[in-house]
Amino acid sequence: MKQICLYFEIHQPVHLKRYRFFEIGKDHYYYDDYENERAIRDTADNSYVPALTTLLEMCKQESNFKCAFSLSGVAIEMLEQYAPEVIDLLQQIAETGKADFLAEPYSHGLASLGNEEAFKNEVERLAHRVQELFGVTPKVMRNSNLIYSDEIGSMAADMGYKGIIVEGAKHILGWKSPHYVYSCAVDNRISVLMRDYKLSDDICLRFSDGSWNEYPLMADKYIDWIATLPQNEEVINIGMELCAIGMFQPLSSNILDFLKALPACAAQRGIGFATPAEIVENFKAVDSIDVPYPMSWNDEERDISGWLGNTMQREAFAKLYEEKLVGRILACKDRRIKQDWDRLQATNNFQYMTTKPQAVPMLRSFYDSAFDAFTNYMNILGDFLKRVNDLFSENVENDELNALYTQIANLGDELTVKENEISVLRARLEKFEGKAEAPAAEEAPAPKKAPAKKCATKTATKAPAKKTTKKAAEKE
Numbered sequence: 001m002k003q004i005c006l007y008f009e010i011h012q013p014v015h016l017k018r019y020r021f022f023e024i025g026k027d028h029y030y031y032d033d034y035e036n037e038r039a040i041r042d043t044a045d046n047s048y049v050p051a052l053t054t055l056l057e058m059c060k061q062e063s064n065f066k067c068a069f070s071l072s073g074v075a076i077e078m079l080e081q082y083a084p085e086v087i088d089l090l091q092q093i094a095e096t097g098k099a100d101f102l103a104e105p106y107s108h109g110l111a112s113l114g115n116e117e118a119f120k121n122e123v124e125r126l127a128h129r130v131q132e133l134f135g136v137t138p139k140v141m142r143n144s145n146l147i148y149s150d151e152i153g154s155m156a157a158d159m160g161y162k163g164i165i166v167e168g169a170k171h172i173l174g175w176k177s178p179h180y181v182y183s184c185a186v187d188n189r190i191s192v193l194m195r196d197y198k199l200s201d202d203i204c205l206r207f208s209d210g211s212w213n214e215y216p217l218m219a220d221k222y223i224d225w226i227a228t229l230p231q232n233e234e235v236i237n238i239g240m241e242l243c244a245i246g247m248f249q250p251l252s253s254n255i256l257d258f259l260k261a262l263p264a265c266a267a268q269r270g271i272g273f274a275t276p277a278e279i280v281e282n283f284k285a286v287d288s289i290d291v292p293y294p295m296s297w298n299d300e301e302r303d304i305s306g307w308l309g310n311t312m313q314r315e316a317f318a319k320l321y322e323e324k325l326v327g328r329i330l331a332c333k334d335r336r337i338k339q340d341w342d343r344l345q346a347t348n349n350f351q352y353m354t355t356k357p358q359a360v361p362m363l364r365s366f367y368d369s370a371f372d373a374f375t376n377y378m379n380i381l382g383d384f385l386k387r388v389n390d391l392f393s394e395n396v397e398n399d400e401l402n403a404l405y406t407q408i409a410n411l412g413d414e415l416t417v418k419e420n421e422i423s424v425l426r427a428r429l430e431k432f433e434g435k436a437e438a439p440a441a442e443e444a445p446a447p448k449k450a451p452a453k454k455c456a457t458k459t460a461t462k463a464p465a466k467k468t469t470k471k472a473a474e475k476e
Helices: 034-061 073-082 082-097 114-135 150-158 197-204 219-227 255-268 278-282 311-320 323-331 335-347 347-351 370-390 400-443 450-474
Strands: 003-011 067-071 099-101 140-142 161-167 179-186 187-195 233-240 285-289
Touching: 003 219, 003 278, 034 073, 034 082, 067 073, 067 082, 073 082, 073 114, 073 179, 082 099, 082 114, 099 278, 114 150, 150 161, 150 179, 150 187, 161 278, 187 233, 187 278, 187 285, 197 219, 197 233, 219 255, 233 278, 233 347, 285 450, 311 347, 311 370, 323 335, 323 370, 335 347, 335 370
Parallel strands: 003 067, 003 233, 067 099, 140 161, 161 187, 179 285
Antiparallel strands: 179 187
């Protein structure tokens, strides 16, 4: 039976303010709060709230419907501050038991390409936040913008994840189909789910395009495309940004009605819906997929050149993920430093610096050019580096910082182990005391042993008493 695995990404960039060179060391606040609030409210009102309300209704009314969400930690913070109703809707969807939540880097950044320790720390923090908010422990992860390589897959497996969602890029799949479950080429502990970018983009990019030869797209037509796939191609992964519903594709295009009709049309064709965790659990990998170099869902090339394609981007990346800097940030306790670190890592900061030709004009925030974006970012990064370095003595070596961070990171695990050991010892002590009290209770009324104990006691008490009296007299 074919299964549609539908998931939505929720991430919002944090808009930086105009920051000039002479402000370095004087102004430590980097954000345009007005623009951030405006952007979040606009997206929430025109996309997130109507889309999530519809998905909530579908989860409650359609027995065969399921979906998944992937939120960045930065987006969670922004939504909690400016649009808390979005978090409320996601919690209601989670309560239906029809939704899965994925793990991803907290910052929605490029840590997987820059520093393994930082990457693992971010994914762990996001998973913990998801558990707190939605009561779900992620079993499947997706990296920022579906960036993936064999090395990243192995890191995800080391963290205990059973699956990872990646882009079904042509240059990786070759003749293979994205409608199977694969395994990582260097670590078969983790399953790889390939996003069908054509079926995904039909909804998020082409749905309202009047010049598209398939326009208008109806739910029954879309399900027919899936139903006519070869019988043994059973896993159809469809992923997109949630803001595609209402922002990329306006609500006036009837995209919400399209979504509502999908479960009924799918049921008529014997097609179900499944979460990524269910796909990983119920489908075995048919083969391994080899991805020696990082790929993503970005641009036509499906690579990382949109973020690291020119010298400006690579210079900013090298400064941001310098080993000594990362070690100090992971070891420090300053919450403001850590929050700024998360927001400066976000991929949109690097995308604004791209010089690649774009098929669709790219919004660069308030920047006039890629160089303008680079200059502003590096000014902010210069102040941030100074703040981090001021927290530590210049004599502190990076090895010491790494050791300190490791000690802090493992403290929670050590306490848990010790608490478990204490619980086991307490249980054993109670069991031993229970066994010791039972024979004593039985022997107490025995008539034969009572006199013997009494005599022995009298003898033992008289002898020491005489000696003590004698010694006391001699001292006097």
